[in-house]
Amino acid sequence: MENRDTETYPLLTPLNHRQQNQTTTVVFNAESNDISPITGAGEFAREFLVESKKLWYLAGPAMFTSIAQYSLGAVTQVFAGHVGTLQLAAVTVENSVIAGFCLGITVGMGSALETLCGQAFGAGKLDMLGIYMQRSWLILNATALILSLLYIFADPLMKLIGQTKAISEAAGVFALWMIPQLFAYAMNYPIQKFLQSQSKIMAMAWIAGVALVGHTVFSWLLMLHLGWGLAGAAVVLNCSWWFIVVAQVVYVLSGSCGEAWTGFSFKAFQDLWGFVRLSLASAVMMCLEVWYFMALILFAGYLENAEVSVDALSICTNILGWTIMVSFGINAAVSVRVSNELGASHPRAAKFSLVVAVITSFAIGILLSLVLIIFRHQYPMLFSNDPEVRKVVIELTPMLALCIVINNIQPVLSGVAIGAGWQAAVAYVNVACYYLFGIPLGLFFGYALDFGVLGIWSGMLAGTVLQTLVLFIMVYRTDWNNEASLADERIKKWGGA
Template identity: 75%
Template structure:
């Protein structure tokens, strides 16, 4: 039995994970966001090129790679909770094999970015500039394939502080060198690509050196041929994770595409990209909580502690909602001044100001939704949630947004309002699924999953030692 006396300790443990995870997520997201900020001061076309590449090409790949890597949140988290430390390194190496293979195929999207963007309706000027920038950003794609498995590997062990430190150092260096190369030396988009690629390579190298330094104990014992065993089952869960997360990541990314079809495309794309930039920053706060709750849920289910898993979820949802309200309030207070940080174009700044109330509402909703998705990842429900996302986002949200934006001539606000309705519906469905969950059954499923993919049966005493 799990006593109520343990719950405050579990709350502290959740925040021990969430605080550094939020900081890490914000710092890593800020790499691309900082590049966009400097690009906005280089020129309108440069901002549009970076925004479209970052949102459409890199956004597509980021969603796919992060989604496939998220399978490790389920597997590593549950294995760690069950005391199966020796499986963590094997799982990470399997994920490397799958993600590097995926990156090789995705590189074609980068190479042919310009014609792809024109094919889906972007202007020739924006498509050409974004296409050149996409080819320069190929190293970032393969960096994604390496970093996501390493981060999930460390998160499962609650080794979050080192990730936060690496993220902080990389952001400081990235900001300094972006200013130097893009503005001071006048390298423009070339400077943006050089610095952004170098920042992700630095993050990869720092994580790998930490992992092989011996600080992870039995979790890392070196490279093993076991990484090529049980690959098909691993691929299935990775694909389910990718579909689930991609449908979420890409959902708001397509807003940038739809804005490109409106009148005065450059202004619409620039204004909306600034809003998405800010939304991305605030979502990183929720994503940090997503990471924390995913680790807690998977650890507790792996350790057969279903009641504690449920309590951790409640704390995470309430906290994320309050943080979303705080962030949106700050944004509304400074709605007249913050657009100047991103662009010097008066038309762009005015449109951003008009969109701010909608952005504030979106922040509140999107601060809760990732936490619920984190529960799904921690419990291994990726396939079920993928179907929910298809229905709520793509069969309801996008059609409604297109009707409001184009048919009713509401422009960017209409498109965004319709798509936001899809997010609200998805959040309600996930809440209902979680409310109906039998947590004791989920704990049993977690144990079966560990055994199926190469784990062994530890004693109950060992399990308890890992999670108390």
């Protein structure tokens, strides 16, 4: 077995050793610089340590970035809970339903870059990365224009789907104020995937960290100290997201990305249809997952004592979102690792990176769940002053802990699917598991059997478990040699030069 300790982070250089003596065209050879087959526990442990270093080099900063960016909305919800129950419900509905719906589309369409940029970087085609990002900007901003209608008509839409008059009107006003955030989403996620594919994660982490600190301070100042309420929340949240976008654009334009960014180009307008197809497949895959959790909030709004149900569930989903951001850091890392290794024709390394990621994410999920169970009587006080809301949250904590463990594995498998370019196939899996199985089962438990919020959540969690099992089977049965041989073909098919 070759010694790979001398190349701790080979993914950081776009041309691998094999390419030093060959042309940059990738010719598949499973033995070329790939890891050797693992035959014993000692070899597994040694390779696990090497791969863990590569994974955490990416996952650590990516995890922090995901948590920091997610926390912008979560911090706003925390302060809104101290303004009033109606304000918390309004922010939660806008953040989870309107913004959540649009976020699913923009993140999903932007995730096409994880496949294309990751495989192009692994194959040494650096000049295409900047072109891919510009194409994604064009497509996502055009999409944001259409999605802005949801923000404009949020009030009647919320009433149409059965939300209470008070919550709908408050959420509708807040949604109008949050339109600038939608276009920040459209700019941000293509930049992130562009930087992520090159392992330039630390810059993103620093920017997100500064944004979170400023966001927390100004949210307290405007929402509570100055008494601006929801208006203050909107001002700070919009400014925080646009700070992230502007700072990342400045980083890219400063020349920090080398050959990956050579300036704006008319090539961004070429081959758009192939790129649109992959973007749409990615959007459907991601949206079906994001909307699934959004539906949980909506269904809770139809129960008796809707404000308490929505508030309690929003606290749980808020915490679940934070923990999912941890797994999303590993999701981002494994997506880069798989796409880079497939682009460089290293099928065994791609497969082993998946194994390491799943084990790591599962262990983190267990640890987070234990912490939550231990402090289940304390943490609800951070989110609400209402004793009835806190009581419901405590009752839901065991379900939340179980959900954290499961949802720490599922995003990692989704990251592998994105890195390998399986978005369309996973979209069908999501439809079947989430919408044909999970939601009907949740509605049956919650309404027919009168189990309330716990019943809705239990049925929908069953859908997540089924989807995770199906993804596991897909990954287990994958011919990784074939995936590596098709990587260059995918790049050309979806808009590569």
